[in-house]
Amino acid sequence: MMDAKSIVRRFSDTKTLPHVALRAARLVNEERATMHDFEEVIKLDPVLVARLLRLVNSPYFGLARKVESISKAVVFCGVKQLRNLVAVEALRSMFKGEDRRFSREQLWLHSATVAILAEMIAKRIFGLAGDEAFLAGIIHDVGLVAEDQVAGEELRLAADDLRLGKGSLIECERGRLGTDHCEVGLLLAQEWKLPTEVLKAIQFHHDPEKKFAIPSLSAIIVLADFMASKMQHNPVPGAPVPALPPSLARHVKGMMVNYKIIVRDLPAEMAKARELYHSDG
Template sequence: MSNLVTPDLLKSRLKDLPALPAVVAELITSIGNDTVTSDDIAAKLSKDLALSAKTLRMANSSFYGMSRQIETIQEAVTVLGLRTVRNLVIAGGLTSWFTPPASTDFNFHAFWRHAIGTALCGQALAQEIDMDADMGFTVGLLHDIGQMTLSCCFPDEYTQVLLHRQTHDCMLIDAELAVLGTDHAAIGGQIAEHWRFSPVVVEAIAHHHAPAMHHGPGLVGLTHMADALSHGLGLSGLEDEYVPITPPAIWAAMSPKPDAFMQLFAKVENQFECVCQALQI
């Protein structure tokens, strides 16, 4: 029996995934839209009380060091800023999106720790090289969404992928291609397109493992670098973590100065466990 994941087969299996929370999908598509207001976010969150409560819990976490309790979403926006709250809602919504199936061997805890690490690396790196830090955070959080899709929609096949990776001591993306005929980056791009994310987000997710210069050293390069940095810092907690090879042209285009790199590493490591704790990862 073939393990190939064809577009038609993927489409038929997507029904196994729960719908992305509407407020999360809307906020992701609103990135770069300066017309979004705190009232818009509060109105959207009022329809999802669980996510609203999680957002406030994160806003009151030690990461932000508030001297007083934040009681409402509007207050959180006033104190923390609209962009920060939008990132909190997106992170909170994605990390509580669904319960992993019992049949999978995929390590969801490590997956989310790496995703949070990549989001923080993307945010910090974007700030250093004068790119959109919010976009860096969000795409970092989303970049491996194809792994989750494959592990949930194709649990038996993905178990074979994980076994192939272990047996051949190779990168996960190479094991996916060998077993499934596709990989999580391509699948992630299809999912992002299915959710109607902006073309730049779709491209960054789909090409984060192959940031060829014809895509430009922009968001694709930033996502690739953030992924590599998160792997390099070992934030997932996995013992067999691999660091993807960064093309020299992307490294030259996206790297800050050496001393800024050290500050970036320290910043991300100082933030990481606090953010994971707030998100209950």
């Protein structure tokens, strides 16, 4: 048994969000940061520069012209978008490893799906900017990666428990590990200085008691997580997907047609964003 802090501490020892990603995330919150500062940070990692330019020029952004420098990318996409791309790049390498009982690669596909769904819901249903929804989506299950790294067997036992119907994922994790991936993920995201709304979304995305305000980033992530989990991209293959909290169920019921359209359009959006999450990039 261990607590979230010790998992985070031991996880940080082995794998941490690269320096560049951390600084990029912080720059977003700095009022006096400019594209030059951003470029200064990013260009420390030439591989990252190349990958970012490829992503920026991918269909996901649909830019009319080709962008050839990071500072131009900031001009066309905004600092938040680039921050997200840096986070994607930093996280991608953490989600490696296929396993029958717990699959990090499935988790990566799941996270990418949640990120894109969350961005779609934010924009299409609520008319909100999708940057933070995307970031929260891609990172909401990072606690599972830390747990897998530090206590792989305990996590697998918890996954087995879940498949056997011994409780929710959170209950099973608590039973085997003494903590859960919401708590671990929250600590990590705090360490990475992510926005408060993103922290809350990570913290509460498995909380059935929570009364989610609608719209809110947390509500969007719970909904997107539910939808993605129903679509087979389940980090714990074969595990049942818990029902939506009642307030969200009411919301969906009232906007069925809208969600129908989102589900219909998702494959096209995923294809456009393929460059982002495709592991053989």
